Amino acid sequence: MNIEKNIPIPLTKAGEVAKKMDFGDSVLFTHAQDARLLRDAIRQQGSIAIGRAVPGGLRLWKQKPQTKEES
Numbered sequence: 090m091n092i093e094k095n096i097p098i099p100l101t102k103a104g105e106v107a108k109k110m111d112f113g114d115s116v117l118f119t120h121a122q123d124a125r126l127l128r129d130a131i132r133q134q135g136s137i138a139i140g141r142a143v144p145g146g147l148r149l150w151k152q153k154p155q156t157k158e159e160s
Contacts, residue, residue, distance in 0.1 A: 093135040098115040101126070101128075103123075103126040103127045103128065103130040104134075105130070106127060106130070107123070107127060107130040107133075107136075107151065108134065109133055109152040110131070111151070112131045112136070112151055112152055112153040113150065113151070113152070114150070114151055115148050115150070115151070116149050117143070117145060117146050117148050117153060118145075118146050118147045118148070118149065119145070119146040119149070119154060120146075121147060124140055124147045124149050125148055128149055131149075131151050135154060136151050136153065136154055137151070137152040137153070137154055137155075138150070138151060138152070139152055149160060
């Protein structure tokens with residue numbers, strides 16, 4: 090058994106989508122569980138996820154985190 094160091098953990102599919110999203114981009118979901126996975130991935134990457142129920146499902150936006158100067 091070999092112990093290896095500095096091996097990055099691969100992103101999940103939700104993590105890959107979150108990384109590709111720009112601030113202000115959104116995704117429409119028909120299943121709440123899928124929206125939760127993306128919400129968690131966006132939050133893990135340090136951004137804000139905002140979700141709203143809309144006709145046709147649930148929409149999730151990626152937003153820039155506020156800095157102290159913007160508060």
